[in-house]
Amino acid sequence: MLRVRFAPSPTGYLHIGSARTFIFNWLYARRNGGTMILRLDDTDVERNTQASVDSIYDGLNWLDLSWDEFYRQSDRLDLHRAAAATILEKGLAYRDFTPAAGPDAEEKAHDGMAWRANPGQREMSKEESDARAAAGEPFVIRYRVPRDTGRVVSFKDSVYGDQSKSCDDIEDFALLRSSGMPTYHLASCADDADLRISNIIRGQDHLTNTFKHVLIFEALGAAIPQFAHLPLLIAPDGAKLSKRKHGPVVSVTTYRDAGFLPHSYVNFLCLLGWSPKDNREQMTRQEIIDIFSFEGINRSNAVVNFTEEDPIDPKALWLNGQHLRSLPVAEIMPAVTKVLETAGYTIPTDAAHFTSVVDLIRARYTTLLDFAGKGRPYFSDEFTIEPAAMEKLDVPGARALLAELGERLAADAEFTEASVEAHLRALATERGVKAGVLINGSRAALTGQAVGPSAFHLFTAVGRERAIARLKAVA
RNA sequence: GGCGCCAUCGUCUAAGGGUUAGGACGGAGCCCUCUCAAGGCUCUAAUAGGGGUUCGAAUCCCCUUGGCGCUACCA
Numbered sequence: 058m059l060r061v062r063f064a065p066s067p068t069g070y071l072h073i074g075s076a077r078t079f080i081f082n083w084l085y086a087r088r089n090g091g092t093m094i095l096r097l098d099d100t101d102v103e104r105n106t107q108a109s110v111d112s113i114y115d116g117l118n119w120l121d122l123s124w125d126e127f128y129r130q131s132d133r134l135d136l137h138r139a140a141a142a143t144i145l146e147k148g149l150a151y152r153d154f155t156p157a158a159g160p161d162a163e164e165k166a167h168d169g170m171a172w173r174a175n176p177g178q179r180e181m182s183k184e185e186s187d188a189r190a191a192a193g194e195p196f197v198i199r200y201r202v203p204r205d206t207g208r209v210v211s212f213k214d215s216v217y218g219d220q221s222k223s224c225d226d227i228e229d230f231a232l233l234r235s236s237g238m239p240t241y242h243l244a245s246c247a248d249d250a251d252l253r254i255s256n257i258i259r260g261q262d263h264l265t266n267t268f269k270h271v272l273i274f275e276a277l278g279a280a281i282p283q284f285a286h287l288p289l290l291i292a293p294d295g296a297k298l299s300k301r302k303h304g305p306v307v308s309v310t311t312y313r314d315a316g317f318l319p320h321s322y323v324n325f326l327c328l329l330g331w332s333p334k335d336n337r338e339q340m341t342r343q344e345i346i347d348i349f350s351f352e353g354i355n356r357s358n359a360v361v362n363f364t365e366e367d368p369i370d371p372k373a374l375w376l377n378g379q380h381l382r383s384l385p386v387a388e389i390m391p392a393v394t395k396v397l398e399t400a401g402y403t404i405p406t407d408a409a410h411f412t413s414v415v416d417l418i419r420a421r422y423t424t425l426l427d428f429a430g431k432g433r434p435y436f437s438d439e440f441t442i443e444p445a446a447m448e449k450l451d452v453p454g455a456r457a458l459l460a461e462l463g464e465r466l467a468a469d470a471e472f473t474e475a476s477v478e479a480h481l482r483a484l485a486t487e488r489g490v491k492a493g494v495l496i497n498g499s500r501a502a503l504t505g506q507a508v509g510p511s512a513f514h515l516f517t518a519v520g521r522e523r524a525i526a527r528l529k530a531v532a
Numbered sequence: 533g534g535c536g537c538c539a540u541c542g543u544c545u546a547a548g549g550g551u552u553a554g555g556a557c558g559g560a561g562c563c564c565u566c567u568c569a570a571g572g573c574u575c576u577a578a579u580a581g582g583g584g585u586u587c588g589a590a591u592c593c594c595c596u597u598g599g600c601g602c603u604a605c606c607a
Contacts, residue, residue, distance in 0.1 A: 066607050101606060157605050171534040171603065197605045217537070226535045226603090234605040241607045265536050265602040286537090288600095293543080295599060325544095328556090332545055336555045355538095355545080358600065362543045362557085372544065372557045382570070421569035449567085496566040508568030 059091030060255045063124070064245065066098045067109035071116030071309045073361070074260065074290040074298060077326040081287060082258045083122055084327075084349040094252060095124040099131045100244045116309035120319045121342075128252065130244050137239035140247035140277055141198050141232045149276045150232055152186045152196040153178040157235070174199070174229040198233040200272060210268040215285035215351040217261075222268045230269050246270050250279035261286045261358075285351050288330045289358045298361065306361065306368050315369060316424030318392060321380035325373040329359040339379045378423040386416045393428050400429035402436045414518045417510050434504040435518060445507035446500070455498040456532050458488060462495060463528030472521040474513045481513075502531045 063079040065071070086093040095117075099105045117124075130137070144150040155175040179201060190196060203224045211221035232243040239247070249257060264286045274281045292298050298307045305311040312322050320342050328338060332355070333348045340348075362370045381389060393415050394404055405411035414435050415428070422428065434440040442450070450456055465480050466472065481499070485492040496512045503515050503524055516524045 064607095068607075098607070104606075153605090195605095199605095220536080222536070228603065230603095231605050236605075238605085240605070245607085260601095261537070262601055263607090266607090268536090288538080291600075297600080328544060330544090334546065336546070338544090338556060357538050359545090360543060370543080370557085375557055378570090418569095420571095445567095491566095493566055500567065506568085510568085512566060 058253070058255065059086065059089050060094060060253055061086050061091055061258055062094035062096050062249070062252065062254050064096040064098045064248075064259075065113055066101060066104075066241075067106060067113060068101065068104040069109055069300065070112040072298070072300075072307050073309055073312075073326065074307075075113075076116060076120060076309050077290065077329065078258065078260055078287060079117065079122060080120075080323055080326055081285075081331070081349075081354075083124075084346055085256065085258060085285075085351075086125075087346045088349050091255070092126060093124045094126045094128065094254070096128040096248060096252070097130060098241065098245060099129060100137075100239055100241060102131075102238065112308075112310070116313075119313045120309070120323055122323075126252075128248070130239075130248060133244075133248060133251075134239065136251055137244045137247045138233065138237065140250075141239065141243055144200070144232060144273070144276045145198055147276060148201070150198050150200050151179055151181065152190055153199045153229075153231075154189055154194055154196045157197075171226075172228055173202075173204075179229065195235040197231050197235050199229040199231050200269070200276070202227045202229050202272065210271050212267060212271055212281065212284060214264070214267075215256075215283060216288075216354045217264065217286055217356060220264070220267070222265070227268055227272070232273075242266065242269055242273060246273040246279075247277065249282060250274060250277050254282050256283045256285060258285045258287065261289050285354070288355050290329060290361055291358045293360055293362060293364070295360075303363075304368065306363050312369070312373070316396065316426030317373070317377050318380050318384075318389065318425065321377045322373065324380070325370070325376050328372075328376075329361065330355050339376060339383070374423050381422060381425075382420045386412055386419070389419070389425075390415065392425055396425045396429050397432075397436060402429065405436065410520075417514055417518050421509070431506070434506065438523065440505045442501065442505040443507060446505050449497045449501040449507055450531055452494055452498065454488075454490065455494055458484065458490065458495060459498050459502050459528045460532035462499070463525045466516075466521070466528070467525050472517070474517055477516045478513050498531075499528070502527050 061082040063075075063082050065075050083093050085091065097110065097113075141150070145152070153175055155178060178199070206224065208224040209221050210224060210227070211219065213219050230242060231240045233239055248254075267284055267286075271281055290298055292303050292306075296302065300307050309322075313319070323342065324338075324340055324345070327340075327345055327349075331349075331353050333340070333345075334353055337344075362372065390412060397404060405414070418428070418432055418435060422431065428436075450459075462481060462484055465484065466477065469476060469480065481495050482492055485495050497507070500509055500512045500515060501507060503512075503519050509515065510518070519527065
């Protein structure tokens, strides 16, 4: 039975790297008929926040990602403590009564030898250890990593291949804190074992932690899951993406607020560190599910391309534009409607007409926000005339001609692309002006913009009454 | 410092012993055209460096360099 999990610690907003980890887990589960589990790894009581939990839900919901089972580590502390007790009883761990090292702990690692264990703790007799614990002295439980035995821990990673590390290079890591709370390593492994996780798919920052985890699984007598580590997402400066240093680019909500289609953004994230290997880039969710495998995952970190001026990866923008214009138009209507509603527009009551307008303008837009911005004249009468459009209107005689065109259209019951074109061209011929003057002028009058769709399409998109009124208004 | 991982155009990537090292984004240009997009076409730009192995290396091995990760009672 294939079971995967996404286990974020709720200490901040949903990070795009985390979202991508969720996605790869989810793809693997959906591809292979497995179970997707969401588990909140909230053992760091100090740093957990409800706002962060909400942000994780918000982000995943927006991305249209789902899970089948849900757990929270804080509900499972008994399990973790029992696991620590089991390992301690087996003699594979010991109590360490040394006070917490604090922030300057790093120094001891730099003055030559790497830290492996605190002196005198590992060797303490069971009697002394039990007595001091019974006396209420605080302690941390550490794993007793085999020393000088030549023991090598190894596992095969689905992405990085065979991995091995000598136990002599692994320090006696903590399992249970003096507060009685489990550490990440213990809680994670105890839960993975209990939840029968078959595949652990997570960031490469955990690659070297995996040796410790293998040791814990063994101590617990649990089956060792199959591991797959993912290359990290990094900033153009090579550093790990962080909110503090890189700002909103790291947060999933930024892309939602910037008008991305969720499926497009997932598509983009998938392309960072994974490739279908057939040059495809724009893919539907189903296409990605159908082709996803660890074979396509890269081993080197991927740079999210952005600058301070342009906080969004240009390729993400391009891909969003591709989805926006090539999806069946009906599929984007709910998102467009929502954006317009949020921006305070009145949604057109004629659904068919509304859809045709969206279809007309979407090819030149890249995000949903464009419908509320550049799309304003199509959905509202309150729009300004841009300078470039003003130039088209200020062509000598243009305004009067446009107003006259408006009158002629008003006098004709027929109002189609063809009938409008006929009137416009006839008027231009009669007055000896180039049709272009009226064509470009019409676009300017109808939308306040010098650029946009074919002028004749514009008339029907704006609608008869509005078009006539706007033509007369420029006179 | 120790240990581990990684290294192809500016960015995302393909090629995994034999290719003019391919595609995409970005940038430049041309075509299309009532404008702007879209679309089509062209150009731009890469195997980190050095040694091996081999008839032949981006690809396998070693060294160097660089980057990243772990080295906490954070995850």
